Amino acid sequence: MLPLPAGAAFPFVSIPLRPRFFQASAFFPMPVVLLATVNADGTPNLAPYSLCFPHVTPEGHRLALVMRQASKSAENLVRTGRVSVSFIPDRPELMANCKVLGQPLSSAEKMAKSVFTLVPSPRPDAPPLVGEAVQVFECRLVASEVAFEAGDGTPEEHRFVLEVEAIHMAPLWAEVLESGGRGPRLPVDYGFRRGSATWMSRPGVVTSGPRIRPVFEVAIDRPPARVVAEFKAALAHPEAPIVGKIRGDVLQLGLPARELTTWSPSVDLRVDPSPPGAADPTGSIVRGRIGPQPQVWTTFMFFHMMIALIGLGGLMWGVAALTAGGSGWPLWIAAGAVFMHAFVAGAAFIGQGLGADQTFKLRSFIDQVLDP
Numbered sequence: 001m002l003p004l005p006a007g008a009a010f011p012f013v014s015i016p017l018r019p020r021f022f023q024a025s026a027f028f029p030m031p032v033v034l035l036a037t038v039n040a041d042g043t044p045n046l047a048p049y050s051l052c053f054p055h056v057t058p059e060g061h062r063l064a065l066v067m068r069q070a071s072k073s074a075e076n077l078v079r080t081g082r083v084s085v086s087f088i089p090d091r092p093e094l095m096a097n098c099k100v101l102g103q104p105l106s107s108a109e110k111m112a113k114s115v116f117t118l119v120p121s122p123r124p125d126a127p128p129l130v131g132e133a134v135q136v137f138e139c140r141l142v143a144s145e146v147a148f149e150a151g152d153g154t155p156e157e158h159r160f161v162l163e164v165e166a167i168h169m170a171p172l173w174a175e176v177l178e179s180g181g182r183g184p185r186l187p188v189d190y191g192f193r194r195g196s197a198t199w200m201s202r203p204g205v206v207t208s209g210p211r212i213r214p215v216f217e218v219a220i221d222r223p224p225a226r227v228v229a230e231f232k233a234a235l236a237h238p239e240a241p242i243v244g245k246i247r248g249d250v251l252q253l254g255l256p257a258r259e260l261t262t263w264s265p266s267v268d269l270r271v272d273p274s275p276p277g278a279a280d281p282t283g284s285i286v287r288g289r290i291g292p293q294p295q296v297w298t299t300f301m302f303f304h305m306m307i308a309l310i311g312l313g314g315l316m317w318g319v320a321a322l323t324a325g326g327s328g329w330p331l332w333i334a335a336g337a338v339f340m341h342a343f344v345a346g347a348a349f350i351g352q353g354l355g356a357d358q359t360f361k362l363r364s365f366i367d368q369v370l371d372p
């Protein structure tokens with residue numbers, strides 16, 4: 001244990017313990033779940049919720065749920081006594097759609113914009129399950145109360161206690177649960193305020209494509225011009241950790257000159273309007289490619305081309321020599337070229353590892369600006 005150095009100031013400030021302290025006085029990690037309930041006309045309703053906590057009672061382990069009094073989910077839960085709680089994976093396009101489902105729209109409007117697949121429950125008369133979920137809890141209402149605002153007696157929130165009747169899990173995660181291994185990545189909300197001002201854990205941008213220059217796509221609920229303007233403002237900030245150039249809807253981001261090394265990464269971004277039929281037609285799709293700096297990439301490609309040409313030359317020479325009845329030794333040049341390709345690719349992978357911290361810095365900056 002290290003003692004605080006003599007004379008050092010207390011390293012915290014005290015926050016007043018306000019009502020709803022976990023939202024109003026703290027960053028309290030909570031899940032982001034999708035609640036499915038059934039409307040009076042039999043249609044489904046989906047809505048994101050975070051105030052969903054384990055609730056331990058003498059009767060056993062249950063779930064506590066807190067909802068705005070006026071919410072459709074609360075109304076449906078009171079009427080039907082059933083709700084399914086789907087824990088969705090932390091994927092940018094799903095999180096962006098969660099925000100859409102958190103808007104005060106009619107159930108029909110929300111469901112038309114939903115990107116989630118609804119799977120019928122195996123239990124009779126139960127709400128559907130979200131097909132993309134890592135796990136779904138099917139729940140039955142056991143207790144509820146309405147809390148009123150101090151003073152004017154306006155109903156403020158609905159508090160529910162739920163019995164978990166069944167848990168369904170995607171087979172991949174069920175295998176991990178039983179046999180061990182790396183668990184799923186679930187989104188975390190640090191204090192629900194409003195759909196638009198909620199602190200969430202940074203969603204993991206899923207990359208694909210060749211590992212040497214991976215690509216990613218993020219769906220954003222703002223139009224392209226606004227996203228580009230937000231990058232412009234973030235880059236213009238005097239303490240911006242990242243530098244960049246913007247040309248129209250194309251951005252090139254990198255590290256400041258004082259931090260640049262041979263293995264420093266750069267990111268090319270293109271901000272396009274959402275494709276037709278997207279859940280949020282006024283939004284954007286940000287497409288990115290993480291790779292080495294352009295001049296390093298050019299040098300890298302130059303080496304690969306040179307080695308490929310020399311290898312091809314060796315192959316042709318060797319085959320010609322063999323056909324003419326001579327020695328096939330030039331084939332060793334082709335074999336050497338394959339080895340050199342592997343060597344240059346290996347050096348690039350090592351470079352990627354050395355630049356990992358800077359890649360994280362770049363990615364955090366992009367996440368910060370996009371905040372999907």
Ligand SMILES: Cc1cc2nc3c(=O)[nH]c(=O)nc-3n(C[C@H](O)[C@H](O)[C@H](O)COP(=O)(O)O)c2cc1C
Pocket residue numbers: 032045046047048049050051052066067068070071072073074098099101102103104105189192194195198
């Ligand atoms: C990430 C996230 C978490 C939310 N958590 C809650 C919550 O815990 N309680 C609540 O009343 N509303 C919460 N909301 C807001 C509701 O989703 C929103 O009021 C929505 O319109 C409710 O839909 P419904 O009327 O269909 O139930 C959250 C919204 C988002 C985006």
